[in-house]
Structures are given as C-alpha cells and as structure tokens.
Amino acid sequence: MSHIVVAPLSRIAEMAVRHGCRDMVSLLAKGQAxxxxxxxxxxxxxxxxVNDITFNASGKTAGGLIAPQEEHVAAVxxxxxxxxxxxxxxxxxxxxxxxxxxxxxxxxxxxEPDQDDLALALxxxxxxxxxxxxxxxxxxxxxxxxxxxxLIAAIKAIGRGADADGNTPFxxxxxxxxxxxxx
Numbered sequence: 001m002s003h004i005v006v007a008p009l010s011r012i013a014e015m016a017v018r019h020g021c022r023d024m025v026s027l028l029a030k031g032q033a034x035x036x037x038x039x040x041x042x043x044x045x046x047x048x049x050v051n052d053i054t055f056n057a058s059g060k061t062a063g064g065l066i067a068p069q070e071e072h073v074a075a076v077x078x079x080x081x082x083x084x085x086x087x088x089x090x091x092x093x094x095x096x097x098x099x100x101x102x103x104x105x106x107x108x109x110x111x112e113p114d115q116d117d118l119a120l121a122l123x124x125x126x127x128x129x130x131x132x133x134x135x136x137x138x139x140x141x142x143x144x145x146x147x148x149x150x151l152i153a154a155i156k157a158i159g160r161g162a163d164a165d166g167n168t169p170f171x172x173x174x175x176x177x178x179x180x181x182x183x
Contacts, residue, residue: 016039105172
C-alpha cells in the first residue's frame with residue numbers, strides 16, 4: 001500500500017529514513033537552502049520555489065513572493081504519476097501544514113483519480129488535526145485534475161486545522177485501507 005509522508009522541513013531526513021522514502025517533493029520559498037536527505041536521489045526530488053500564498057496572484061507579488069501557479073501543480077501531478085509507489089512519497093514544506101498537505105491531496109488524486117474527494121479530505125483531517133491545505137494549490141489542483149469543484153468543496157468541508165508548531169509530520173494513505181501512524 002503506497003502512502004504519502006507529509007513533514008516539516010526540520011524533519012525530512014528523519015521521516016525519509018523512518019518510512020523508507022525514495023521520492024520527495026519540496027515546496028519552499030525560491031532559493032530556500034536545505035539539504036536533501038541522502039536516501040533521496042537527486043533525480044527523484046522535485047523542488048518547487050513557491051510561497052504559502054492563498055490569494056489569486058499571477059507570478060511574483062510586490063514582496064517578491066511567488067504564488068502557486070498552474071506550472072507548479074502540473075509539475076507535482078507529473079512527478080506523482082512518475083512515482084513507482086514502491087515506497088512512500090515524502091512531501092514537505094516549511095511547517096508541513098499548508099503547502100505540503102495540499103500537494104499530498106493532489107498527489108493522491110493524481111495517482112488514484114477514482115476516489116471520492118470528501119473521503120480523501122476526511123482522511124487528511126484524521127491524519128492531521130493541523131493540516132490547513134493551501135487553498136490556491138487546491139483550486140489549481142482541482143482544475144488540472146478535472147475534479148469540477150469537488151476537491152475545493154471537500155477541503156472547505158474539513159475547515160481550517162488546529163494551530164500547529166510545525167513539528168508534526170503525518171502519513172496520508174492514498175486509499176482508506178492504508179492508514180499508518182507517522183510517529
């Protein structure tokens with residue numbers, strides 16, 4: 001059973017080793033310095049320079065921040081469809097609360113498109129009381145995956161997550177029968 005490990009930047013090496021991850025998606029500010037865990041090969045690591053912005057913006061904002069764009073989400077979808085699912089996929093952002101949970105939901109639907117969006121959102125909430133998926137990434141993912149508003153509605157239905165300290169990784173099962181504790 002394949003699953004997605006969602007983590008804050010500070011715990012990616014630990015989670016990659018603990019869960020046997022060999023593929024990773026990083027969603028961090030452009031130019032954010034960090035070390036890829038040694039167990040992740042460079043060619044199995046997607047790095048996207050994108051900030052945690054939820055409003056509709058095209059390209060860079062006045063402060064030089066980069067809002068999520070279609071090309072970012074398209075890259076996540078393409079990478080996930082190339083993932084062999086022999087081991088878990090590690091997805092991370094700075095705190096593991098907004099960008100990476102959104103990307104995890106998009107990955108789950110990209111590789112298993114016949115699942116119910118609300119069931120996925122409820123699994124996401126059960127896996128993490130803190131997850132507040134970035135609404136802009138979700139909206140773009142909904143569009144690119146042809147979900148016709150179902151993913152947007154499902155994520156809205158679970159609401160904002162609890163306040164987080166950015167140190168709580170979790171595991172999202174791609175299918176309901178694969179629930180796993182990240183611990």
